[in-house]
Amino acid sequence: MKLLCSFLLVSSLWVAAATAQSADLPAVFRLGQNEEGYEVAKQEYQQTLLEVANYDTQNAFNHWMSMMQELQKHADKLDIDLKGVKIWLHAFWNTDGSIDHLGYLLRPDSRNVDELELAAVLKTFMKKYSFPVTSGKKFSHYTGANFPIYSEKVDN
Secondary structure, three states: OHHHHHHHHHHHHHHHHHHHHHHHOOOEEEEOEOHHHHHHHHHHOOEEHHHHOOOOHHHHHHHHHHHHHHHHHHHHHOOOOOOOOEEEEEEEEOOOOEEEEEEEEEOOOOOOOOHHHHHHHHHHHHHHOEOOOOOOOOEEEEEEEEOOOOOOOOOO
């Protein structure tokens, strides 16, 4: 009985610590930092954008590219030039399509950009933007983006 109680106590403390780490993950963060919170978030948002799009790669791609175009428009409104920026992004969405976290990392072949300014663009964007896809579970997507975005949506 004592062993069972000890196990339950340790398990509940681990769950509380994991939840706290996820809560400690900033809304916008540089990939490679906040590793513990990042690992917790990856577990919490296991469902992928591809799964949410019913494994329709073109549909998932179109939604992602639409979001990148909106991000570019948002930066333009703030008079922030993203041309030449090449970035890795890891987006974490809530079930309602709101963005909970955005992890980013400038690629080595990117144009130099002030990372504080970039983080501010991402943070203000995620407050205003809602992904047009929802799901019963939180979901995420990790990929790269090159600005400017020229892609046209392709209909199936």
